[in-house]
Amino acid sequence: MSDDRTDPAPDGGTASQPATDEREAFEEHPLEWDEPANNDKAPEERDSVSQPAEKYDDRKLVTGQAKYTADYGERFPDLAHAAVVRSEVPHGRVTDVDTDAAEAMDDVHAVLTPWSEAVPDAKYTSAGQSYPEPSPWDMNVLNEHVRYVGDPVAAVAAEDPDTAAAAADAVDVEYEEHDHVVDPEEAFDADAPQLFAESEVENGIVGHDYERNRMAHIDGEVGDVEAALARDDVHVHETEWETIRQSHAQIEKHTTLAYTDEDDRQVVITSTQVPNHTRRQLAHLFDVPIRDIRVKKPRVGGGFGGKQAMVVEPIPMALSLATDRPVMYEASREEEFGAMRSRHPMQVRARTAVTDDGDIAAMELYALSNTGAYGSHGMTVAGNVGSKPMPLYSKVPNVRFEADIVHTNTPQTGAMRGYGAPQGTLALEGHLDEVARDLGLDPVEFRREHYMEVGDLDEIAGMMGGEGAERRIRSCGLDECVERGKEAIGWDDVDQPDEDGRHRGIGMALSAQGTGVAGDELGAAQIMMNEDGSFHLQVGGVDIGTGADTAFIQIAAEVLGCDEDDVVVKSSDTDNTPFDYGAYASSTTYISGMAVKKAAEDAKERILDWASRMLDEPVENLETADGEVYSEATGDSVTLEDVGYESVYGHDDREHILGKGTHSTEESPPPFAAQFADVTVDEETGEFEVNKLVVAVDCGVAINPGMAEGQVEGANHMSYEMAVSEGITVDGDGRAEVSDFDEYGLPSASETPPIESILVETHEPTGPFGAKSVAEVPTNTVPPAISNAVREAVGVRINEMPITAEKIRAKLDEE
Amino acid sequence: MEIQLTVNDDPTTATVGPDDDLATVLRRNGYTGVKCGCDGGVCGASKVFVDGEVVMACGVDASEADGADVRTIAALGTQDDLHPIQAAFVDHFAVQCGFCIPGMIIEAESLLAENPDPTEAEVREAIDDNRCRCTGYQKPVEAILDAADRMDGGRVAADGGARPDEEGETHE
Ligand code: FES
Ligand code: FES
Numbered sequence: 009m010s011d012d013r014t015d016p017a018p019d020g021g022t023a024s025q026p027a028t029d030e031r032e033a034f035e036e037h038p039l040e041w042d043e044p045a046n047n048d049k050a051p052e053e054r055d056s057v058s059q060p061a062e063k064y065d066d067r068k069l070v071t072g073q074a075k076y077t078a079d080y081g082e083r084f085p086d087l088a089h090a091a092v093v094r095s096e097v098p099h100g101r102v103t104d105v106d107t108d109a110a111e112a113m114d115d116v117h118a119v120l121t122p123w124s125e126a127v128p129d130a131k132y133t134s135a136g137q138s139y140p141e142p143s144p145w146d147m148n149v150l151n152e153h154v155r156y157v158g159d160p161v162a163a164v165a166a167e168d169p170d171t172a173a174a175a176a177d178a179v180d181v182e183y184e185e186h187d188h189v190v191d192p193e194e195a196f197d198a199d200a201p202q203l204f205a206e207s208e209v210e211n212g213i214v215g216h217d218y219e220r221n222r223m224a225h226i227d228g229e230v231g232d233v234e235a236a237l238a239r240d241d242v243h244v245h246e247t248e249w250e251t252i253r254q255s256h257a258q259i260e261k262h263t264t265l266a267y268t269d270e271d272d273r274q275v276v277i278t279s280t281q282v283p284n285h286t287r288r289q290l291a292h293l294f295d296v297p298i299r300d301i302r303v304k305k306p307r308v309g310g311g312f313g314g315k316q317a318m319v320v321e322p323i324p325m326a327l328s329l330a331t332d333r334p335v336m337y338e339a340s341r342e343e344e345f346g347a348m349r350s351r352h353p354m355q356v357r358a359r360t361a362v363t364d365d366g367d368i369a370a371m372e373l374y375a376l377s378n379t380g381a382y383g384s385h386g387m388t389v390a391g392n393v394g395s396k397p398m399p400l401y402s403k404v405p406n407v408r409f410e411a412d413i414v415h416t417n418t419p420q421t422g423a424m425r426g427y428g429a430p431q432g433t434l435a436l437e438g439h440l441d442e443v444a445r446d447l448g449l450d451p452v453e454f455r456r457e458h459y460m461e462v463g464d465l466d467e468i469a470g471m472m473g474g475e476g477a478e479r480r481i482r483s484c485g486l487d488e489c490v491e492r493g494k495e496a497i498g499w500d501d502v503d504q505p506d507e508d509g510r511h512r513g514i515g516m517a518l519s520a521q522g523t524g525v526a527g528d529e530l531g532a533a534q535i536m537m538n539e540d541g542s543f544h545l546q547v548g549g550v551d552i553g554t555g556a557d558t559a560f561i562q563i564a565a566e567v568l569g570c571d572e573d574d575v576v577v578k579s580s581d582t583d584n585t586p587f588d589y590g591a592y593a594s595s596t597t598y599i600s601g602m603a604v605k606k607a608a609e610d611a612k613e614r615i616l617d618w619a620s621r622m623l624d625e626p627v628e629n630l631e632t633a634d635g636e637v638y639s640e641a642t643g644d645s646v647t648l649e650d651v652g653y654e655s656v657y658g659h660d661d662r663e664h665i666l667g668k669g670t671h672s673t674e675e676s677p678p679p680f681a682a683q684f685a686d687v688t689v690d691e692e693t694g695e696f697e698v699n700k701l702v703v704a705v706d707c708g709v710a711i712n713p714g715m716a717e718g719q720v721e722g723a724n725h726m727s728y729e730m731a732v733s734e735g736i737t738v739d740g741d742g743r744a745e746v747s748d749f750d751e752y753g754l755p756s757a758s759e760t761p762p763i764e765s766i767l768v769e770t771h772e773p774t775g776p777f778g779a780k781s782v783a784e785v786p787t788n789t790v791p792p793a794i795s796n797a798v799r800e801a802v803g804v805r806i807n808e809m810p811i812t813a814e815k816i817r818a819k820l821d822e823e
Numbered sequence: 824m825e826i827q828l829t830v831n832d833d834p835t836t837a838t839v840g841p842d843d844d845l846a847t848v849l850r851r852n853g854y855t856g857v858k859c860g861c862d863g864g865v866c867g868a869s870k871v872f873v874d875g876e877v878v879m880a881c882g883v884d885a886s887e888a889d890g891a892d893v894r895t896i897a898a899l900g901t902q903d904d905l906h907p908i909q910a911a912f913v914d915h916f917a918v919q920c921g922f923c924i925p926g927m928i929i930e931a932e933s934l935l936a937e938n939p940d941p942t943e944a945e946v947r948e949a950i951d952d953n954r955c956r957c958t959g960y961q962k963p964v965e966a967i968l969d970a971a972d973r974m975d976g977g978r979v980a981a982d983g984g985a986r987p988d989e990e991g992e993t994h995e
Contacts, residue, residue: 066921067909068921069921072858072896072925074921082851082855261860309922310957554919714916718957719919721958722956722959724959748862757948762961
């Protein structure tokens with residue numbers, strides 16, 4: 009590849025002389041990071057964080073003792089159960105709701121319609137994001153204007169779930185039906201039915217054009233893509249890709265229990281990723297002061313973004329207010345597929361301008377995102393289609409991303425693990441593979457010429473401003489990910505099967521994500537010392553099954569020099585834990601974990617102060633380890649227990665040792681992944697087997713490597729599904745055709761290939777003990793890796809997910 | 824109507840409605856280790872032993888379970904004294920949210936009782952109707968294979984060492 013740094017720069021100067029703005033950028037984003045000494049410990053000095061500590065709730069989980077939301081029901085003898093009446097038409101207006109038959113049934117406590125007093129009529133978005141939400145306020149708790157089959161129009165509370173379901177069936181709804189549209193391209197047509205009148209939306213989003221059913225339009229550019237595409241020394245390559253409507257398919261359904269407590273406060277026990285956002289949104293909807301709402305998260309049976317939204321909470325809360333009873337609502341599995349949330353299905357076009365020797369002069373992605381009936385997470389997910397994968401190739405000088413986000417009369421979409429990156433990664437990594445093949449270049453070496461390395465200023469992440477702003481790359485293990493991945497999959501030594509007509513191929517793909525949302529996150533924690541030298545850690549961070557609580561304990565124990573068992577963690581209860589933005593954007597360990605670290609350091613400072621008096625040694629000589637404070641000078645020590653008792657029961661002076669920490673940052677360092685897929689394809693039938701998946705991930709320092717590996721494997725499993733399953737298909741009325749796991753095609757144990765995960769450790773100076781994120785980046789990579797492997801094996805390219813034998817055979821027949 | 828059950832060795836009288844399934848009745852009586860992830864027989868979260876056979880409790884008519892001997896996850900081990908399969912799941916980080924885990928451990932226990940030395944393919948086959956969204960199946964399969972080694976055809980203590988078969992109990 010030619011070194012284009014000597015080419016004329018767009019501003020007329022030469023790019024080899026740093027332009028003024030480049031120098032400014034370096035000052036704003038210095039490579040050197042002022043990292044506290046205690047953050048950069050050698051692996052052998054890490055007493056806790058790098059150890060495979062037992063997950064703190066595991067014994068409860070494996071014995072069935074852990075409490076999820078539904079398990080709280082038994083504590084409320086007068087508990088009522090909710091059921092929801094959902095629209096049967098794809099688009100229309102509710103003209104009448106006849107509740108008489110339902111209300112007349114025994115044991116029915118309330119039936120609510122859009123016009124009931126207990127039902128808020130304020131507009132809101134279900135997206136659990138920062139505030140003001142970068143999503144339009146376009147929905148009501150119960151909708152009069154319905155926009156998809158499944159839109160909630162009425163709700164009932166009854167003595168037991170069966171009665172509630174029967175009462176919901178007995179509610180008779182009349183509609184004035186409107187024309188509908190389910191295809192995102194058709195939704196753009198001038199004569200397509202319009203889903204929203206401008207006046208029906210508050211908090212409209214940039215680029216919205218409701219006459220064209222467009223919820224938002226975004227674009228961003230670095231350099232000048234048009235000029236590069238027009239150069240006469242480049243070839244322009246263009247490919248198109250399509251992704252499925254993937255379901256979160258959390259095994260625990262959306263479940264909420266709402267009641268008024270003895271202090272007249274509204275309590276919501278709920279399976280959520282975003283307790284603080286939910287509290288704020290409920291306060292808005294019900295016009296109740298934030299302080300009078302308590303949102304409490306018990307164990308959560310999986311989230312994956314499906315619970316990064318206030319999906320069901322307002323309904324049981326309204327019913328509880330109407331009936332003066334605790335009310336539990338548990339969505340059915342059919343509702344999960346048809347009326348909760350899903351990944352945005354998208355069409356993505358990739359275009360590059362490449363010279364003969366493989367120099368990429370320009371790179372462009374365009375996404376058409378189908379946000380379904382409402383706009384929650386629509387703009388931000390689409391933004392990440394470009395801003396997550398494209399920075400991987402930070403050395404490409406001209407880059408553009410554009411997206412249209414359109415409404416259709418189909419079920420709602422939302423946040424999902426990877427958050428737009430899986431769609432963009434398929435397009436970009438499939439496209440680059442195809443370009444490398446066209447040019448006869450090794451696909452790995454072709455990527456290596458353009459991908460990120462330490463020291464790069466990543467302007468592409470900042471291309472759309474705000475979220476994911478420009479950043480300096482301070483840790484990058486891509487080379488090692490590629491090398492170890494190649495080794496593990498056997499890249500250099502691929503045997504072909506003996507049987508005629510069967511071909512084996514290995515495909516690869518790279519991925520980058522972010523860690524938290526730059527400039528738009530907050531985590532907080534406090535830690536109090538008990539008199540016996542143990543600690544209570546109160547943290548807003550949200551564990552949805554990932555092991556976050558355990559990581560928090562390990563971080564606290566690492567700082568305090570105590571055993572993990574001596575830290576009791578209390579998380580995610582808005583009455584008792586500090587603020588946190590919630591479990592999303594791969595932020596938990598990085599943001600909330602850093603808050604825990606700061607809180608523990610604050611407490612440690614007080615502990616050392618006390619120990620200094622007790623040992624008569626200056627603080628500078630003191631350190632904590634193994635439950636003691638010891639003097640490095642004299643070897644004298646006191647136990648943390650001694651300090652605990654002395655501090656609260658001391659004769660001369662007393663203090664309850666409390667530490668607090670709050671963390672927010674402009675940084676969002678990318679973790680990286682290199683994915684490899686080994687497939688065998690039958691050229692007669694198109695049948696294929698995925699023999700093995702290997703994924704190597706640079707997550708910075710792995711906090712609890714066993715847990716981190718579990719995250720990587722789980723994410724890759726989900727990514728595999730995106731490559732081979734149909735997802736939630738919809739019929740001509742936009743109705744979800746999937747109602748259970750079998751129809752959905754969640755791959756089972758014998759349908760899932762072996763997954764080998766490799767943790768490549770680097771050191772990210774901005775993260776707690778060098779950590780960055782791990783759980784999202786391996787969600788992005790299996791679809792392009794399998795598409796690339798099939799291409800390698802039998803020479804055909806599948807651009808449209810899922811990859812099936814029929815599609816492969818059809819392409820083979822075309823040849 | 825009322826039915827009589829023996830749940831984890833305790834005689835239990837339960838009131839059941841005509842449409843109640845066994846999972847609902849068990850949960851209502853405090854056996855909340857039985858989880859419900861679907862609305863009928865496709866996720867495996869509600870697996871229990873009924874008269875020694877693994878069934879999805881959500882698919883069993885409660886009234887037809889009158890007189891049955893039921894064992895739930897609570898019969899296997901306690902937090903202080905984990906069953907070897909439970910211990911292996913913990914040691915292998917095979918548990919994330921844990922919602923699918925009781926059902927998967929019940930199925931694993933049944934597999935190992937019949938086939939103490941399964942192959943990886945046999946383990947995958949055995950848990951084929953246990954859906955796990957978080958962990959995938961790599962670590963659960965490794966945990967079950969390791970549990971087979973720990974048990975080595977017999978009963979073992981929770982710490983993974985051998986335990987004399989003094990009381991002659993079995994696990995199912
Ligand atoms: S709840 Fe019984 S199998 Fe899913
Ligand atoms: S651990 Fe969450 S579903 Fe299996």
